[in-house]
Amino acid sequence: MKPAPYGPFPFSTIKRRSKYSLPGGARVALWVVTNIEFFALDKPMPGESNERPKGSDPTPMVRHWAQRDYGNRVGVYRLMDTLTKHGIRSTVALNSVMCDQHPEVVDDCVKLGWEMMGHCRTNTERLTEVPPEQERGVIRESLDRIARHTGKRPVGWLGAGLQETWNTLDHLADEGCLYVADWVNDDQPYLMDVGGKPLVSIPYSYELNDTSAIVRSKYTPGEFERMIRDQFDVLYEEGAESGRVMAICLHPYITGQPHRVRALQRALEHIDGHAGVWKATGEEIARHYLGTLGK
Numbered sequence: 260m261k262p263a264p265y266g267p268f269p270f271s272t273i274k275r276r277s278k279y280s281l282p283g284g285a286r287v288a289l290w291v292v293t294n295i296e297f298f299a300l301d302k303p304m305p306g307e308s309n310e311r312p313k314g315s316d317p318t319p320m321v322r323h324w325a326q327r328d329y330g331n332r333v334g335v336y337r338l339m340d341t342l343t344k345h346g347i348r349s350t351v352a353l354n355s356v357m358c359d360q361h362p363e364v365v366d367d368c369v370k371l372g373w374e375m376m377g378h379c380r381t382n383t384e385r386l387t388e389v390p391p392e393q394e395r396g397v398i399r400e401s402l403d404r405i406a407r408h409t410g411k412r413p414v415g416w417l418g419a420g421l422q423e424t425w426n427t428l429d430h431l432a433d434e435g436c437l438y439v440a441d442w443v444n445d446d447q448p449y450l451m452d453v454g455g456k457p458l459v460s461i462p463y464s465y466e467l468n469d470t471s472a473i474v475r476s477k478y479t480p481g482e483f484e485r486m487i488r489d490q491f492d493v494l495y496e497e498g499a500e501s502g503r504v505m506a507i508c509l510h511p512y513i514t515g516q517p518h519r520v521r522a523l524q525r526a527l528e529h530i531d532g533h534a535g536v537w538k539a540t541g542e543e544i545a546r547h548y549l550g551t552l553g554k
Contacts, residue, residue: 285537286498296382334515352378355401358408374540376415395430432456438545448548468508480522487526
């Protein structure tokens with residue numbers, strides 16, 4: 260897309276649009292995204308507040324790296340057990356290098372029926388830091404590597420750090436993606452116009468996100484639980500008028516810790532106490548939305 264003061268979609272207030280209907284008359288589409296990421300021990304790590312690493316930073320950064328490695332060794336399996344108990348098939352924001360470095364983790368996600376969503380090659384790579392002529396190749400390589408390992412090419416994309424360039428949406432559409440999750444500006448899906456090719460924006464969350472809440476804002480697990488409950492209660496009430504999407508965004512090295520996972524369990528128990536909740540993957544939400552257009 261060309262640089263412009265607004266995005267490649269019309270401005271639309273939530274009170275001035277057609278009713279968004281969910282399957283079975285549900286009020287809320289619950290979308291749980293598990294970020295499964297790889298960080299190399301011999302590369303500098305991002306800072307606690309997501310500061311970009313510098314090439315001059317010394318390695319190994321053992322503490323930073325080992326925290327995240329815990330998520331892939333242990334924490335992700337707590338999330339698998341918890342989400343499975345609550346009937347949730349997560350969408351995985353997957354660094355494609357995981358297919359080479361830790362394929363067993365990817366295999367275990369696939370066995371659970373979880374959806375794979377493209378999430379760059381590693382989480383130290385940002386599309387905004389890639390030479391422009393290489394960006395589409397990075398996206399294609401990420402999607403193709405996941406496809407070779409899992410047998411299914413991802414149809415969704417979340418940029419590492421939710422970063423895009425002016426060309427990212429065009430590349431995603433050209434590579435056959437159905438949806439993108441970087442644009443956290445709504446509670447409902449909407450359609451982007453990317454050179455005449457449909458690309459759905461599904462609302463990921465920078466707020467209901469354990470990195471933002473717990474690591475950066477220093478909220479306690481109990482406060483994160485309250486955030487999930489309050490978010491759900493408001494969207495559930497509003498969803499009686501027009502459906503809402505609620506994303507819960509998790510990182511195994513954070514919420515997969517023993518002292519935090521119970522807070523997630525309690526929040527999900529609260530949600531389970533309500534009828535009219537559609538537990539869906541990103542692909543399911545995008546395909547359903549496309550099917551409602553023009554109706």
